[in-house]
Structures are given as C-alpha cells and as structure tokens.
Amino acid sequence: MADDKKHVGAPDRDRISLSEDYEIRDWTEALGVSEAQLREAVDAVGNSAGKVREYLKLG
Template identity: 70%
Template sequence: MADDKRNTGSPDRDRINLSEDYEVQYWTKELGISEAQLRSAVSAVGNTAKAVRAHLGK
C-alpha cells in the first residue's frame, strides 16, 4: 500500500515505511544508524517507531 502523504496523523507518524526513500533517510538520521541497521531492526520487531527505538536502546 502506498504511503498517503495527506495522512499525517499519529498512526502514520508512528510507523516506519521502508518503501519510501525519504522515510528511510529521516529515520536513519533520527536514530543515528545505517539503512541496513534500520531494515534489520524493522525486520526484527516490526515497523512501529516505538518498537524500533526500544530494540535499538534509544
């Protein structure tokens, strides 16, 4: 499913969409990790920002 850029509410902000380059760039910078680390974390715990942060200890 494509990311609806008009939908900027909490459910959209709380998820990491690895299909969108701008989101991958944002989250790698925000978390201070590489793209490979981000993809690995999302694969391990799912795409919620909260779960990824907890997994990374951030």
C-alpha cells in the same frame, strides 16, 4: 499500498515505512543508525517506531 501524504498524524509518525526513500532517510537520521541497522530492526520487531527504538537501544 502507497503512503498517502495527505493523511498524516500520529498513526503515520508511529510507523516506519521501508518502501519510501524519504522515510528511510528521515528515520536513519532521527535514530542515528545506518539503513542496514534500520532494516534489521524493522525485520526483528516490525515497523512500530517505538519498538524499533527499544530494539536499537538494546542492540
């Protein structure tokens, strides 16, 4: 399902979508990781931003 850019808020900011180029760009910059590292983290723990952050701290 496409990301509805009219409905933003906490639920949208708490999830990482790897299907949108701008989200990949924004999340890799915000987290200081490569796209490959971001994809690995999402594959490992899901698309929750909090869980991805935790995973990247441990990795």
